[in-house]
Amino acid sequence: MSKINNIKLENFTSFAELDQTFSTGVNVIIGTNGTGKTHLLKVIYASCAITIGEDKEKSFAHKLRNVFNPYEGRIGRLSRRQKASVRTRVIISREGNARLSAEFSNHTNKPDDVKVTGETSWKKDTLASAYIPVKEMLAHAPGFLATSAKREIAFEEVYADIIKRAFLPKLMGPIDRDRQRLLTALQKALDGKVVAKGEHFFLKNKQGDLEFTLLAEGMRKLALIWLLIQNGTLLGGAILFWDEPEANLNPALMGEVVEVILELQRLGVQIFLTTHNYVLLKEFDLRQQRGDKIQYLSLSRKASEAVTAKASDSYLGVDPNAIAETFSNLYDREIKRSLGVNEG
Amino acid sequence: MTVLVEDDLQLTLPSDWKGYKFDNESSHGLSHCMKAVDFIIETEDKFYFVEFKDPDNPKSTSESRKEFIEKLQSNTIDHDLKTKYRDSLLYELAEGRAKKPIYYLVLIGLISLSETDLMIRTESLMKQLPVGGPRGQKWKAPLFEGCVVMNVATWNKHMLKMPVTVSAT
Numbered sequence: 216m217s218k219i220n221n222i223k224l225e226n227f228t229s230f231a232e233l234d235q236t237f238s239t240g241v242n243v244i245i246g247t248n249g250t251g252k253t254h255l256l257k258v259i260y261a262s263c264a265i266t267i268g269e270d271k272e273k274s275f276a277h278k279l280r281n282v283f284n285p286y287e288g289r290i291g292r293l294s295r296r297q298k299a300s301v302r303t304r305v306i307i308s309r310e311g312n313a314r315l316s317a318e319f320s321n322h323t324n325k326p327d328d329v330k331v332t333g334e335t336s337w338k339k340d341t342l343a344s345a346y347i348p349v350k351e352m353l354a355h356a357p358g359f360l361a362t363s364a365k366r367e368i369a370f371e372e373v374y375a376d377i378i379k380r381a382f383l384p385k386l387m388g389p390i391d392r393d394r395q396r397l398l399t400a401l402q403k404a405l406d407g408k409v410v411a412k413g414e415h416f417f418l419k420n421k422q423g424d425l426e427f428t429l430l431a432e433g434m435r436k437l438a439l440i441w442l443l444i445q446n447g448t449l450l451g452g453a454i455l456f457w458d459e460p461e462a463n464l465n466p467a468l469m470g471e472v473v474e475v476i477l478e479l480q481r482l483g484v485q486i487f488l489t490t491h492n493y494v495l496l497k498e499f500d501l502r503q504q505r506g507d508k509i510q511y512l513s514l515s516r517k518a519s520e521a522v523t524a525k526a527s528d529s530y531l532g533v534d535p536n537a538i539a540e541t542f543s544n545l546y547d548r549e550i551k552r553s554l555g556v557n558e559g
Numbered sequence: 560m561t562v563l564v565e566d567d568l569q570l571t572l573p574s575d576w577k578g579y580k581f582d583n584e585s586s587h588g589l590s591h592c593m594k595a596v597d598f599i600i601e602t603e604d605k606f607y608f609v610e611f612k613d614p615d616n617p618k619s620t621s622e623s624r625k626e627f628i629e630k631l632q633s634n635t636i637d638h639d640l641k642t643k644y645r646d647s648l649l650y651e652l653a654e655g656r657a658k659k660p661i662y663y664l665v666l667i668g669l670i671s672l673s674e675t676d677l678m679i680r681t682e683s684l685m686k687q688l689p690v691g692g693p694r695g696q697k698w699k700a701p702l703f704e705g706c707v708v709m710n711v712a713t714w715n716k717h718m719l720k721m722p723v724t725v726s727a728t
Contacts (some may be wrong), residue, residue, distance in 0.1 A: 296610055303658055377634045425582060449674050493675060499673075516660070539673065539674070539675070542673075542674055542675040542678065543675075544676040545678060546674040546675070546678040546713070547674075547716075547717075549678055549681055549682075549707070550681075550707045550709070550713070551717075552683075552705070553681065553685070553705035553706060554707060554717070555660075555662075555705065557705065
């Protein structure tokens with residue numbers, strides 16, 4: 216197991232040129248809508264997914280297509296939209312000098328026509344990973360995998376993938392102390408354990424079994440993390456991709472989620488997450504301990520120009536900080552309203 | 560031109576505004592029973608009641624700084640600020656001077672406060688003061704128009720006519 220340490224993108228979706236190094240700990244990606252935060256998560260996830268399990272049979276280009284699910288499955292639609300023809304390149308590097316790259320143009324239709332290099336040696340070493348999409352999926356698990364396998368629904372593959380990972384059986388053998396502590400903390404927040412009966416998930420506690428469709432969405436997220444830790448998907452060396460952990464989560468639970476993410480990082484899990492949420496961001500800032508590795512990556516773009524990225528090791532260095540700017544703007548308007556006029 | 564000073568903070572007023580130190584034992588004279596805001600400033604059409612809280616002041620001890628932060632976190636600061644405003648207002652009403660709309664400006668000299676924190680402090684203070692009059696009507700006499708909690712940077716961004724400077728000493 217090794218960590219992802221760099222990505223280079225040329226003319227990929229909203230990126231004209233990106234050359235970005237990552238933290239081996241937590242990577243927090245922020246930016247307004249349409250700056251490519253989720254795209255970044257998905258492209259890296261695709262490279263991890265093909266190293267393990269049934270996806271090992273798939274090429275990087277196939278997985279890329281499936282997680283993005285472009286119109287008519289045409290991979291060329293992932294090229295940056297320009298008037299002229301463009302060449303698109305994706306190069307992902309991990310520790311130990313392994314490199315995986317894909318090259319195609321906006322005219323490329325089939326994944327088989329994508330020029331992929333480095334795939335054989337890339338797949339020699341597994342990269343366990345999980346991608347948690349914004350929409351919660353466990354409550355919709357019954358029947359989803361079968362329908363999705365028949366390609367009857369137009370869901371990106373990340374949705375089926377996370378359900379499959381949640382269904383993995385409990386890891387056998389003793390659970391080490393750190394993982395047990397994390398599981399206990401989550402159980403406390405959840406007030407129960409998660410059990411699966413067939414394709415249905417339940418929260419089990421003293422009051423009995425509560426089906427997931429009746430459970431608050433925020434709680435389902437914590438339940439999913441609990442499952443992934445319990446079944447060994449999230450062990451040291453694994454990579455977690457989490458798109459907007461704050462979605463449907465009560466802000467009061469945000470601190471616990473951030474604490475779980477930081478704990479996973481301390482156990483050696485590399486994390487990529489996107490957020491629009493001030494509370495989440497500030498929780499990272501306030502809960503960071505000495506030795507915690509957090510990198511903030513701010514994506515921004517002016518008008519229809521390409522997206523630019525700026526990395527920072529500290530919360531205060533995040534620039535531009537789209538989230539704090541929103542608050543700053545609210546505060547300015549609050550002052551103006553409170554004072555009647557601007558004294559200037 | 561009037562310059563009002565509180566510890567290491569200086570507030571410079573434009574020449575056509577009047578302002579004085581209100582929280583001053585010799586001129587106030589009732590500090591045994593009434594609290595007071597630091598300054599009262601009068602412009603052409605309004606009053607500003609101004610309170611400076613400066614835990615970053617070099618003279619403040621680490622103990623007083625700690626005490627301030629505890630007050631800030633426990634929201635007891637709002638109680639202090641509210642009492643200062645009310646007592647100052649009562650004093651000015653009784654003296655027959657409060658005849659224009661009154662705005663309450665609080666400056667907290669803590670660099671570490673973000674604009675989000677300042678907005679939360681502003682809202683929290685506003686809840687302690689009577690914004691608007693009874694039954695959604697305006698008061699017949701000026702009582703309270705609005706309040707803002709600022710730090711030095713946001714003060715200087717919004718209060719362009721009366722900038723605050725921090726002395727180097």
